[in-house]
Amino acid sequence: MSMHGRLAAPTVAADCLDLGQIGEQEALGLIALDGAKAANELSSLKDFLRQAADGANEVLAERFWAGQDVLDIVHARAWAMEQLLLLAWRRLVPFMDDIGLVAVGGFGRGELHPGSDVDLLILLDDAIGDRMPRQEIEAFVQLLWDAGFYLGHSVRTVTQCAEEAEKDIVTTTALMESRLLAGEISLLDRMLAITSKEEIWPAPAFFEAKSAEQTQRHERYHGTAYNLEPNIKEGPGGLRDIQTISWVTRRHFEADHLHGLVTHEFLTDSEYHDLVGGKRFLWRVRYALHLLAGRNEDRLLFDFQREIASRFGFEDSETILAVEQFMQLYYRTVMRLERLNESLLQLFQEAFLKRDEDEIRDLNERFRARNGYLELRRPEGFAEQPSALMELFELLARDETLLGVTAATIRAIRDHLYLVNEEFRNDPAVNEHFLELLRQPEGVYTQLRRMNRYGLLAAYLPAFGNIVGRMQYDLFHVYTVDQHTLFVVRNLRRFAYGKYRERFPHARKVFKRIAKPELLYLAAIFHDIAKGRGGRHSELGAVDAEEFCKKLDIEPAERIMVAWLVRYHLLMSQTAQRKDLSDPVNIQDFAETVGNTRYLDHLYLLTVADIAGTDPKLWNNWKNKLIWDLYLAAGQALRQGLENPIKRATRIRETRSSALTRLLRKGVAPEAINHHWGSLPETAFWRLSPDQLEWTTEAVVASGNRRTIAMRPVQPHGVSELLVSVPDQDGLFATITSVLDEMGMDVMSARVLTTEDGLSYDLFQVMDQHGHVINPIDSDELVQRLDAATDEGRPRDFVKRKGPRRLRHFDTDTVVTFKKDPDRGGTVVHLTCHDKPGLLSRIAAAIVGQGLQVHSARIATFGEKVEDTFLVSGPDHEPLKDPEMEALEERIKKYLD
Template identity: 40%
Template sequence: MSQTVPVALTPETSRELITRFKSRLKSGGEALRSAYEAHPLTEPILKGRSRLVDGVLVDIWKEFGIPASASLVAVGGYGREELFPFSDVDLLFLLDTEPDHDLSERLTQMIGLLWDVGLDIGHSVRTIDECIEEAGLDVTVMTNLLEARLIGGNTLLFERFSDQLRGALNVAQFFKAKRLEQEQRYTRHNETPYSLEPNCKESPGGLRDLQIIGWISRAAGFGTHWRDLASHGLVTAEEATELRDLERFLQHARIRLHHIAGRREDRLLFDHQEKLAHRFGFEANEHRRASEVFMQEYYRTAKKVTQLNTILLQNFWAEFFPNRYPAAININERFQCVRELLDVRDEGVFDRHPSALLECFLILQQRSELKGMTARTLRALWRGRKLINAEFRHDPANRALFLRLLQQKRGVVQEMRRMNQYGILSFYLPAWRRIVGQMQHDLFHVYTVDQHIMQVLRNVRRFMVSEHAHEYPLLTRLATSFEKPWLIYIAALFHDIAKGRGGDHSKLGMKDAREFCSAHGLDETDTALVEWLVEHHLSMSNVAQKQDMSDLDVIRRFGDLVKTERRLTALYILTHADIRGTSPKVWNGWKGKLLEDLFFATQRLLRGATPHQALGMPLRQDDARNLLRYYGLRPGTEDKLWAQLDTVYFMRHDAEEVAWHARMLYYRVESDVPVVKARPTHGDEGLQVMVYMKDQKDIFVRLCGFFARLGFTIADAKIHTTRHGYALDSFLLLDPGQETHYRDVINLLEHDLTERLSDPDSPIDQPASGRLSREVKHFPISPGVTIEPDERGQHYIMSVTAADRPGLLFGVAETLASNGINLHTAKIATLGERVEDTFLISGPNLTQDTQVLKIETELLEKLAI
């Protein structure tokens, strides 16, 4: 290598170069942005920034006098001239031999200067042999180098590099590696395009899914444009046009994200969604924000990208491994089996036999050896979906076929998901089309409406499969013995189908369900069940999570609503599946127990028990006594404590809790010091805490402050005062961060809380002020407070709705205490970022409207902080 004198970068020279090139990049970037905003076209801004950076790099290359034997090469996205506003710039410094000291110095100074002028550089310095070796070891390196483009320097060296790289490339291995890479990427992003804040580059259905097609096409020599794939018969001309349109939408999203954030940002964060929507021209309507309208368009785009990605990868597989599998096996006159995949015998099958659009899914359910569909079947299905019109939907044979899909022993969820993925469900159920990709920004559901329904269907189906009986034994027993379980599948499909229309989605969905059942020939009894389930799919969770189930009237009213055990069983199954299908964070064992308790109480009532018997009152004390005998306590040990407890206590606590309290307190009924005991709940999902002490002012406020300071949220609270003036309070605590090992904190909690309660003059713990989450900031929840007398007029029910945050319950308790209000029970329902809490309260001030208004006003001020 020829020797050259390193450029001498004095501080003055360096500052001059930095100022000059930084200004050039800034002014050039601003001009590109202005041009884009005036005429939003993706190619001019992406290629324009690539050429802007090209010019700067070539000039800097010259400034440093890099030898003519070296080449400056753009790789990756920069190599294909797709440089987004704040994307990094991937460079290869290609050398003919190992660099000497002088060249290493020049390259080091040059790279430093590139960073200083504002370019986010990703770089490598390699010879051709090193490039080939690294590409053979790492498919990511091979991918980057495949898109190499010469910017400046030695042309012959670059051509030699390109020829050797092409010779080292094994297309079939490259295809396998890229497909595996995509599977791993999907796993990292939870295998769904439908997250609340998707990454428009990396998430399934994002730009990367299109780029992987381009890389494989380039590697196989099929070309670098979508129309090239069409010319090779891998897609149709229509699909090539659609791929380009999808790519443009995602490119616009990424360009605008970079502009809005002022930096490289590929996630569609809540912070940016509303601005993005307006940049795309979406506006709010009567029922939805502009961001929700935009996100629905994004999800639909992502869905189409995954569809076409699947078809193309299968086409590539057939191209690269043509003779790997045995000949086709005929299934019937329309379908055959090829490589364990369902294949149409010719691509005109659906045109001649439109009902085959449903039949193909039934065959997949009935033949377990089939693992999916061939690419040409998917392509024919995609084209044929528009044959599902009013005439198709009214055909009795097609209606019978659709019902058979729901009545199969296997594959119900998988094929419904496949039908949703390829648009068949949207054409067969027109109401479904409106919920595809529809986000629910209630911060409770983390899935789009259609994906949530699929989760609920999956949960219901799981109860029907004996292999999963260990998960929820009771539900499996009920589900497997339920006559016509497919009726619950129909209810699951329709329970949220009217979301986003405005009005009560349960009532609107009920009408859709009734029309479906009537059209598909269900008898009046079955139709009435499905219709009722859709109308009342929220009723059981509302009662279990928000009402006092120790109240006889609550159980009686719910029993009057349900009327039959068949309805109760179906609603219990659907409700459990629905709550678990909203978000992985929403479900817990405590909610499961609430539903189970309500189910058994109502079941006993429907079987002829009195309300007292339905709540287990005659048996509860007997069961508790049996448990005490099991633990070795003599008969009568519990009598002294129980003499101080009234009927309400036994109604609000189950036998196991009653026995636990008696074991802890039978010898301390007149204790002068507080008794604090804690234990993990079943399954270690939370912590049960019992506090027993002489009643005094502000106990509940003190307890709320203490628990909040430790970072716990109170999921349930039962407040009781004994006949002899002792407070016996029970709490269920949860760690919202799910990081606590509950057994590890029991001793500390018992010691510290006992010490705190023993000194009535100690200051009340003040919870740390909690910040609202990003989600709540962008989708605020208006606080609400209502105080109304209960039906018997003895107590009042206070309902509170607000955005969740640490210390929220403390603020409520503090306000109640300062107004002389007694708290009897607290039912805490946390739904994602939203809390809907219900309190049973009493106090002389509640009889005066002015005092109730004062309390409500004070609470709203606390909740609005």
């Protein structure tokens, strides 16, 4: 059904165009393209169109920022551009019965955001033949481009439209929203008739194609609308989802407006207002985005989030930033829209794809399955037995044959959330249903996600409701807190499945030892539940977890473990990434905090699931190695007994023995091994693994104990190892890190030693910028560059290149702390600062520039923030004195800032 005719001028469009001037321009008549004055006339018209469009856009932008209704603004902009298009058409294309100018797509709906394309169809009669004014049409299109219009256009006959529409659902969709701007209405009517549902894409087929299109689109955006920089148009719950509903409505009911769904009893009035309100909010955000970006930008980028929040009136509070408040409103809006979209598409499916005879299976007194979808047997079911609200999700998880929930029951859940009060939360039947859901072998994540989408999870756990849609304005957490929490549960579930063995190689083995996985899921649900409240979220969350476990009637020892896991959920990650795991003291400290292998197993699994659920790119082979090394070392310490800590002498003896056996097996001469090892400091034998000692020894012996720069990939760990053994020199560590920075390589850790022969013995673990091992070509180039740089022995300039776009929107104060470590003969320098290109080489230059020595480095990046740990000593190989620490802190800040 077409929207025949042109747009009426909205009130808000008043004075945005000078209609008198447009009339004067039109009165000038057709431009004779083959005439002598054509070039001047086209240039004059182009300038007029550009100036008029710019003026209209400026007026409408001012009115938008002043708070005028965005629905009116968007329609007003479409109206304004329509007047200018018609002027251009009338000045260039003579009137003919067999040619028409048609607005399609969003422009056909009368909607036009600042960066949106003006979608046009130049429609031709099939019999137009040689009478087609090709030159004039080409001039019209070129003129609009030259005048700065974003144009999307096609030139087709009526039959070509039908042929394209039959092949492509996108074309069909655009043509459905056709609106005649100029020409004979009969031409458009013929096109609409042969592309109607009676001819092609009947309503059921159209619905199925659009549903499939939406599913594919959602998958492209990771199945979640809750990314740091969501796409407000294409993501789940976005504008495209609303349009999908509109298109299906138009195709099936031939209704031009979503209110037709209320008339046909597919939507309640309340749902309709939710839908329109959500659309209005997303339109405000999109209009603001286009204005600020100066282009068609539908990603809510960090570049614009703060300014939009400010312009929309949000202000920072003590516990939550203005930008976080704005984004939480955004995420909650798209969650409501996603729920409405799901409910409506389910209703459409039930109506359009109705079977001749329903297949009904009774499940119990309250529920039945209709064609595979769970539904209430009686509309009063929830009111009569509120615990059925929770029972529904347990049934869905328990019965794998159930495909989902009927639309009427989804609506009933939403309408009965008022029943979820303290009496409901303390009802043993409700809590037993929830616990049984967590105990199911399948469907736990899916149903928790469904509970969250339908609003029950937030109602049942009010603390969880506080984190729904809550973002953390940083680059480390790429999802909202509630979505991250559910992803952690999903990862824990994946540990049980063989198909994720490659991504989580060790977790599956450990998971098999877990007797009650539901305790892990509870820890996951509560691990971040207190974020945004102020105070330590892990401590507050532990209290919440223990109280909730009491409601579930979980045994005291088990609820204590769940609370402990929430309290210490960051311990393993922080220890593995920030501390030297070759030092038995660090392992002993960690093991003493954990206490037993049962806690260790649970903490390991929760840690892996948490890291992998924070950012899909964050979990890699290097992180896997760090966490697994700590798990193994702590497990050994716990089995050996905490009263019998592993001593360094034992570590040294085991490392030497293992490496020696391997080297002799390879045919390396014993005297060469002994000569080389005799030059190494004792720390080498407890700070290097047997594998590292074997490889470095083999490389040095092969070079004749002279300059050795070697590199190898360590594929299982996802890193490359670099050995630099050259005559020691001032600033060597800074030189090496500078070359690595120049080549865009990231350092994960470094061990810096000096032999009795005066050679460096520096071992680095490095990755490329994508988190992979260094490829052979770059490895060879790095060795050559390092050979030249270490031979020159002169300071190098800092790397100067732009950092990633996202980093520019965050500030992290540089904080330097010190802790003396007499056992290792140095001082631990812990540095927190903003990430930037060349960061490590700047820090290294600051340290060595003060005449200090670096013995080890541990590099951890958390989004825009870097946390580096160095072991340094003074020229006397002793811990730093207070004046030295003060001077180093000042120097580091100077070099970084």
